[in-house]
Amino acid sequence: MAEFLLPTATEQDISALDHLVNSAYRGDSSRKGWTTEADLLDGIRTSEESLRTMIQNPNASILKYEEAGQLLGCVYLEMKGNDLYLGMLTVSPEAQAKGIGKQLLLAAEHIAQSRKCHAITMTVITVRHELIAWYERRGYKKTGKIEPFPNDPRFGIQKRLLEFMVLKKEII
Template sequence: MTLISISSATEQDVPDLNVLVNSAYRGESSKKGWTSEADLLGGIRTDEAGLQAMLQNPNVTILKYEEAGQLVGCVSLEKKGQNLYLGMLTVSPDAQANGIGKRLLAAAEQIAIEKQYRAITMTVITVRHELIAWYERRGYRATGEKQPFPDDPRFGLPKQPLEFIVMEKVV
């Protein structure tokens, strides 16, 4: 039986988190998985400085998912008023479709319940129909709100016009 753990990431995890997130979202390696954004965005998804800044924010927690001591998933959670904002849900392309994303989502929802947040919110690129459907199957709903994709190369270089929908699940 493989030892599985979900715990809070620390600054020592930043290099591994950086490799994991970028491998799952961008570039050729990401195309092995179904969550790739490589056809929509060029550039990187994050960098070590950005991850470091997230971990230094007292309102942010990054959960890491490890199997047998190997980092294979993560998710960021940020307190925003009465809501918990979920972002950067990541599973290694080689480990996708094994329930890791569902387990990370369940861990985030458990934290939201324990800390008595109103809802978990997130933004999803509108053209990511399979991903939106995946979240809908887990009880998340579009709020009707849309947000522009940031005009900042730190978040990627859009290959087409992009925008986000806001989704939420009341906990």
Template sequence: MSLSLSIVPAKQEDVPSIVHLVNSAYRGDTSRKGWTTEAELLEGIRVDEAGIKQLLADANTTLLKATTEADELVGVVQLEQQGTSMYLGMLTVKPTLQNGGIGKQLMVAGENLAKEKGCAKMVMTVISVRQELIQWYQSKGYTITGDRKPFPTDPRFGIPKQPLEFIVMEKPLA
């Protein structure tokens, strides 16, 4: 399935729909319709409106949104410039549309933005037990650096059902 998408920076008026999309893709029963669910690993929500508003207000952060011709929000990705690196996070695709290329299109758009801003590499963190996700990123040119980061203890990001940590992955930009 190939959707015609518009990928543009999100705005403050997009906050409620972004919150709904991200939470539905990562947590709860709706997320189980896709392959990126964290419902077995974490309880609670993935994001709230205050958190998304904070990201949009950050001059170093861009949220790119993917919408259909009917203006339906079907994907979002967080990009945060950190010196010569661009952090890619919260890559989200509507669960019923996963495996259709939307995530890849958002990732490419993020990498293009990073190049425009003069970044030398993309960096991301992935929950270490998410092997299928790690393999997907590896198939897109990302490698495991060996660095690890603790999972946040702030319940605003979810309540772990088991001990969790992040691995760091990166991809050089040509």
């Protein structure tokens, strides 16, 4: 596999990450892209405090994708047993459909292989059919497992009852 190395975010990136993630998932700015959750959730997607916790987790990292010094994408990766959990895959609404999400996924898969992980797992809101299909085209499969969406305003305020579907890609 070719090298797909992306830099790891540090605490100096927290403010930019907070802006990127919230602008891509919530509010009117997110409607410019196809990954918006604005019709499903109110509130914020993340906070600087949550991002700091993620960055300080010794089993986790946030990879970032930048062009010309501008943060355009990120992905959260966390070792969970023999698997790599992938979350918060984010691309700026203005930069979507340019292959950045695919590059972030390839970087995650490279890391999973280098760490000899068995699989990459993730959770996706079950009603995000277009997003689930995007992951399926990249080799991720529905596991049949459904998890509740947290009833916690730190993750957003549900406009309707939501659940997560667990997707998984075996690493060879």
